[in-house]
Amino acid sequence: EAQVTQNPRYLITVTGKKLTVTCSQNMNHEYMSWYRQDPGLGLRQIYYSMNVEVTDKGDVPEGYKVSRKEKRNFPLILESPSPNQTSLYFCASSLSMAPQQPQHFGDGTRLSIL
Amino acid sequence: AQKVTQAQTEISVVEKEDVTLDCVYETRDTTYYLFWYKQPPSGELVFLIRRNSFDEQNEISGRYSWNFQKSTSSFNFTITASQVVDSAVYFCALTRPPSSASKIIFGSGTRLSIRP
Numbered sequence: 175e176a177q178v179t180q181n182p183r184y185l186i187t188v189t190g191k192k193l194t195v196t197c198s199q200n201m202n203h204e205y206m207s208w209y210r211q212d213p214g215l216g217l218r219q220i221y222y223s224m225n226v227e228v229t230d231k232g233d234v235p236e237g238y239k240v241s242r243k244e245k246r247n248f249p250l251i252l253e254s255p256s257p258n259q260t261s262l263y264f265c266a267s268s269l270s271m272a273p274q275q276p277q278h279f280g281d282g283t284r285l286s287i288l
Numbered sequence: 289a290q291k292v293t294q295a296q297t298e299i300s301v302v303e304k305e306d307v308t309l310d311c312v313y314e315t316r317d318t319t320y321y322l323f324w325y326k327q328p329p330s331g332e333l334v335f336l337i338r339r340n341s342f343d344e345q346n347e348i349s350g351r352y353s354w355n356f357q358k359s360t361s362s363f364n365f366t367i368t369a370s371q372v373v374d375s376a377v378y379f380c381a382l383t384r385p386p387s388s389a390s391k392i393i394f395g396s397g398t399r400l401s402i403r404p
Contacts, residue, residue: 207392209394214297214396215396216292216294216379216394216395216396216397217333217379217381217394218394219391219392219393232391233391233393262331264333266333273320273321273383273384273385273392274321274338274340274383276323276335276338277323277325277333277335277392278335279325279332279333279334280332281331281332282331282332
């Protein structure tokens with residue numbers, strides 16, 4: 175089954191404790207992206223990757239890191255999480271970076287930073 | 289500046305009523321794409337439709353229809369004979385051509401509640 179898988183689905187942690195949210199897709203998609211969803215703000219793009227070893231900042235990259243060492247994986251790293259990073263996070267992928275390609279989303283990861 | 293506005297934060301209608309969700313966008317690009325996504329209560333995001341800036345034909349898919357008007361920079365979504373299963377948050381999104389920084393801009397979403 176074609177899918178984007180995020181882990182964990184839920185995480186409660188404390189300020190400053192490094193965490194990684196994994197994202198994996200099995201569709202051989204080139205383009206992957208991370209978003210955060212906050213009430214009243216919709217989804218905002220954090221980082222995206224056009225292919226292996228090619229990443230770039232989205233609209234709200236501060237406090238986040240990503241890597242794309244393999245085509246299927248695109249982990250989101252919070253080196254020193256803070257309470258303002260409490261949010262619902264979505265990973266997405268699409269066949270290519272061509273803007274007409276629809277995004278396929280994971281089920282989301284709800285992070286709470288205390 | 290690129291922007292997507294969904295002015296309706298929440299809409300509540302009775303089942304079988306028709307409902308229209310508004311989406312207004314701003315862009316200086318001549319080539320762009322517009323999307324609608326659905327987020328049901330279970331939380332996942334589901335692609336509904338894509339429209340490119342050169343194609344102003346309206347589209348109908350079952351009870352769903354979309355009205356794209358470049359003159360008013362709008363891409364509205366209508367559900368005919370709404371059903372309880374249509375209850376969800378709906379997002380409109382704008383993407384830019386590859387020559388630009390590859391940004392996808394979402395509206396803030398409209399929460400649609402269909403009452404039985």
